[in-house]
Structures are given as structure tokens and as C-alpha cells.
Amino acid sequence: MKILDYTFYKRSTVLAAKGLLGKLLFHKTKEGMASGIIIETEAYLGExxxxxxxxxxxxxxxSAMFEYPGISYVYFIYGNHYCFNVVAHNGGAGAVLIRALEPYEGIELMRKRRAKNNLKELANGPGKLTQALKIEREHNKLSLIESNLRIYDLGIKIKEEEILKTSRIGIKAGKELPYRFFLKDNPYVSKK
DNA sequence: TGCCTGATCGGCT
DNA sequence: GCCGATCAGGCAC
Structure with missing residues (x-):
């Protein structure tokens, strides 16, 4: 199990969004560690x-979206929620929104943070997974290679035909672009 | 300085 | 399916 390095993030945002499927998002805090397999992503490009x-x-x-690939971009939205993104681009700007995880380790901690018992309800949405892993404002612009917020390669191989693509969720402009990616038949996707 | 709106969630109908 | 919560960034004035 190895941490993804800079070369993974320094390429087209769409390729990175697809490549992140099946990888492990891991966060260690004072409370303990929690992690989940990334099963749904969206690409957000530049200009x-x-x-x-x-x-x-x-x-x-x-500003994080314009910085060097391999850092986090966390923002607060709707007065209630945080969204976690991975900065990935080949010059310019871009980031991948992580939309859903399949819980992997630290499941009891996630249940406590979410106040939910059902495994499917722990991280099946962008605001839910940040709550489950405790990713907040202070975790913006952290190195995903050198901080306690990391992404690992578990060695899971995803075939092209297992990746479904649709338009992105919750946006007004750019609905025609097929930049949402998720694993076929995975029970933890945020929406069908 | 003030107003508007959003890459969401959960509860209620 | 619909709607309210809740707040900070961004832009208009």
C-alpha cells in the first residue's frame, strides 16, 4: 500500500478524477484514523x-485550485457543509471533488461523527464524507503526500467498463459536460 | 457596507 | 418531492 505521488496529480483533471476511483482516502486525527475507498468523483477544470x-x-x-497538484482544496458551502477536493491539473487550475466513499477503516468513529449506524449513510455524499473523516476548513491546502490527510493506492485495478459517467450534480452551468465518474453497481454512490 | 447565492443534507409531506 | 438551515465569499453599489 503506497501513497500516490506528485506524478499522479500532475496530469489532466479528468484523468485524475477517473484514476482516483478505487484509491483510499485516509485521515488521521487525535480521535483516531478513518478511511474509505473513493467510488465517486467529479472533475472541475479551469477557465x-x-x-x-x-x-x-x-x-x-x-486559490488552492491554482496551486501545485497534490494538495487538498476544502471549502464551506450552504452554511452547513464542507466539500473535499484534490488539486490535479497539468498547469493552469483544476480539482477533483470526492463525492462518495465506501467505508474502510475507523467505521465506529465514522458512525459516531455522523450519528448514523447504517454503513451506506456514512460517506455517500460530499458533505457526509467530510463529516465522517472530519475534514474541515483547517484542512485546506494540505499536502496529500506529507500530511495526515493522504491518498493511498491499495492496488485495486478498475477496468474502463466499470466506470460510469454522467453530468455533474448540483451545478447550474456546464451540465452538458460528462465529468462525474463512479463505479458501476457500487451501493455507496450518492445518487443514481 | 449590504445583499445574494451555493459542487448539500435531512426532515417532513 | 420539497423546503429550510445557515454562513462566508464575491461582487454590486
Whole structure:
């Protein structure tokens, strides 16, 4: 089991979004560790993607998307929730939104944080998985290679035909772009 | 300085 | 299926 290195993130955002399926998102805190297998992602590109925070100018909020690949981009949304993204691009800007996890380790801790018992309800949505893994504002712009927030390669091989693609969820502009990717028949996807 | 809106969730009908 | 919670960033004035 090895940590993904910079070369994984320094390539097209769409390829990284597909490549992250089957990888393990891991977070260690004082409470303990928790992790889950990434089973649903969305790609958000730079200036030519109207749905992306990076479609406009660099600001304090979206600045992570313009920085070097392999760091986190965490933002607060709807007054209630955090969303976790992985910065991945080949120059310019871009990030991959992690939309759902299959719980792997630290399941009791996730149950406690989520106040839910059902395994399927622990991390089957972008706001849910940040709550389950305790990813918050302070975890913005962390190195996913050198911090306690990491992504591992478990050696799971995903075949092209196991990846389904649709338009992205919850956006207004850019609905025609097929940048949402998830694993076929996986019971932990956020929406059908 | 003020207003508007969002890459969501969960509870209620 | 619909709607309210809740707040900070971004932009208009």
C-alpha cells in the first residue's frame, strides 16, 4: 500500500478524477484514523469550465485550485457543509471533488461523527464524507503526500467498463459536460 | 457596507 | 418531492 505521488496529480483533471476511483482516502486525527475507498468523483477544470470555482479569477477562497497538484482544496458551502477536493491539473487550475466513499477503516468513529449506524449513510455524499473523516476548513491546502490527510493506492485495478459517467450534480452551468465518474453497481454512490 | 447565492443534507409531506 | 438551515465569499453599489 503506497501513497500516490506528485506524478499522479500532475496530469489532466479528468484523468485524475477517473484514476482516483478505487484509491483510499485516509485521515488521521487525535480521535483516531478513518478511511474509505473513493467510488465517486467529479472533475472541475479551469477557465473553460463554467461550473468550476476556477472559471473566474484566483481569490483567497479558490486559490488552492491554482496551486501545485497534490494538495487538498476544502471549502464551506450552504452554511452547513464542507466539500473535499484534490488539486490535479497539468498547469493552469483544476480539482477533483470526492463525492462518495465506501467505508474502510475507523467505521465506529465514522458512525459516531455522523450519528448514523447504517454503513451506506456514512460517506455517500460530499458533505457526509467530510463529516465522517472530519475534514474541515483547517484542512485546506494540505499536502496529500506529507500530511495526515493522504491518498493511498491499495492496488485495486478498475477496468474502463466499470466506470460510469454522467453530468455533474448540483451545478447550474456546464451540465452538458460528462465529468462525474463512479463505479458501476457500487451501493455507496450518492445518487443514481 | 449590504445583499445574494451555493459542487448539500435531512426532515417532513 | 420539497423546503429550510445557515454562513462566508464575491461582487454590486
Amino acid at each position: 473553460n469550465d463554467p461550473a468550476s470555482h476556477a472559471a473566474r479569477k484566483k481569490t483567497p477562497r479558490n
